[in-house]
Amino acid sequence: MxxxxxxxxxxxxxxxxxxxxxxxxxxxxxxxxxxxxxxxxxxxxxxxxxxxMEAVPPAGLRENILKNLPAQRGAKAHPWRRWGAMAAAVALVALAAWRLPHTLYRPDRSSGAAQESAVPAPLALGPETPVMDRARGAVEAAPAAAPESDAGAAVKENAVSDAAKSQADTFPAPAGGRAPVVDLWSLGQFKAVVTVEGSDRSWDYPAQLQDNGEMWYLLPASALDDLPGALGLPETEYTLRTEGDDLDPQGARILLVAPAP
Amino acid sequence: MTEEELTALAARGDQDAFAQLVERHQGKVYGLTLRLTGSPEDAMDLTQETFFNAWRGLPNFHAESKFSTWLYRLAANAAIDFLRRERRRRSLLTVPLTGEDGDRALDIPDRRLDPQGEAERRELQGAIQRGLARLTAEHREILVLREFTGLSYAEIAQVLRLEEGTVKSRIARARLALRRALLEDGNFSGPPSST
Structure with missing residues (x-):
């Protein structure tokens, strides 16, 4: 040896x-x-x-940790809704496929000119992060499309980029009903990324990109307000974490990442 | 109360049970993130983030591994993601040793002292923290997991999602790299070695 x-x-x-x-x-x-x-x-x-070399945690660390938890798994906080983890009981329930009504995704502003301004031109992405690279890939992969005209799943002109106006597909619910975890963190131009893990939802919203078992969608941030209701779950909560307090709930757009069917 | 009972209660929203889990594990999580980042402030943030994620994720934790292993994976991932996002190289010279701030007056160890003496020990600890900063991220991660959280090779394999054989060889390489950094640092004498 x-x-x-x-x-x-x-x-x-x-x-x-x-x-x-x-x-x-x-x-x-x-x-x-x-x-x-x-x-x-x-x-x-x-x-x-x-x-x-035993590292001693500073005094008060534990208190800081505990006070930042949602008071209950139902509490909501201002300004962003703090959505706690889904209750375990819900996670065990097999959730039926559902469809997000397209009307949820109208921007809060009035129609017309405001929608124009809300549509990003070439999306100049912010500081590089691994997630940013994926977002860039999503933007580059999404073809510009003419406004869709499918009345049944109509996604009207809204604060989403042109690519989102391609036909609105519905996606069958993925298998497995793990409780969704919703993360929201800043992503430069996009302002936020929302990840919903384990969702067995179908999205009535066109995907920008399918990559690595994920579907990426662009949504106006205002859509998040209606997400719990749209999911049809009573005491549901999600943890919504934001990086920084400068996210404009009305104007921001969100990249939603959901598991692919 | 056993850890299984605590995690089950906490998963259902029992904050007192969760507080006990925090109490039990915050030291290791803090130590892990501290040694990975070299910054007490970042370690505090990452510790909070880790427990936040744990609170949120507990309903999905079904004891596929020990709770601590799962928790350390959250911590390691949080720290690794954080370090990747950080563009600037952080100075790792600010970490206080063994909880005592600022007492770094002894720059030159008196070699006539007993090698086991306090001064040499603290000097070595400082050199180790500096040496960790010079390792590759891969080496630093795995060595910190081994030395500062007490995880076994099998558990580290779970945390980093590696084969156990890879863990074994990578730790050996990391130790060698740290030793080299210490020798170059000049404050590590140790017993004579031919290299």
Whole structure:
């Protein structure tokens, strides 16, 4: 056994992760190799020093953690609705497929000119993050489309980009009813990303991109106000976390990421 | 109360039960995020974020692993995501040692002292924190998980979603890299070695 192979055994022996056979092999090598003995001493010294570096949390950390939890899993806070985790009881219920009425997604502003201004031109994306790269991919992948005319699932001109005006598909509900978790965090130009995990919803809203088992949709932020009601769940809550307080609930647009069917 | 009972209660909204879980695990979560970021402020934020995520995610936690393993995965992911978003290199020299702020007066250890003496120990700890900063993110993550949360190789494999063999070899490499950083730092004498 050469010294290169022994390194892993040395390291694992510090962690108590060696089998008896490996321990024997290690000892046999060390008996005749001063270099590895020296290495074990040094690594052992570092290991013991790490063990003594106990980080003491600052006083009040626990209180800070607890006071920031939703008071109950039903509480809502201002200005953004704080949506707590879905109640466990709901998670166990097999949720039927539903369709978000298109009327939810009208912007709060009056129709017409306001909608024009709400439509982003080329979406200049903000600071780079991994999620931003995906958003950029979503924007680039979405073709510009003519205004759709499918009355049944009409998504009128609204604060969503041109690509969203392609035909409004409905998507069958994904299997599995894990409780949705809704995250909202800033995404530069988009202002927010909403992720709904484990949803077995179908979205009456055109997808921008399907990637890695996810569907991406552009929604006006105002749609979030109606999301709980639209989901048809009584005491439902979602945790809505925002990065920063500068998100305009009316004007912001949201990239909604949902599991693909 | 067992951890299973606490997590079950907390999953149903019992904040007192959750508070006990926080009490039990905040030290490790804080330590983990502190050693990963080198910043007490960021560690506090990340600890809060971790427990926030845990509170929200508990209804989905069905004891596929130990609660602590699940929690540390949340913490590690939060810290890793945070570090990736941070563009600037942060100085890792600000971490107080063993809870004592500011007492870093001893720059040059007196080598006549007992090697086990307090001064040398604290010097080494400071060097280790500096050395951690110089590791690759991969090495730092895995070494911090091993040394500062007490997770086993199997648990680390779960947290980082790696094969156990990879965990074993990567920890060994990380230790070697940290040793090299310490030797270059100049404050690590240790026993003589041929390299």
């Amino acid at each position: 050469n010294c290169e192979d022994v390194l892993e055994l040395l390291s694992a022996s510090l962690d108590g992760e060696l089998s008896p056979e490996e321990e024997t092999q290690l000892q046999a090598h060390l008996a005749s190799c001063p270099r590895c003995r020296g290495l074990r001493e040094q690594l052992g010294q570092i290991h013991r020093a790490c063990g003594e």
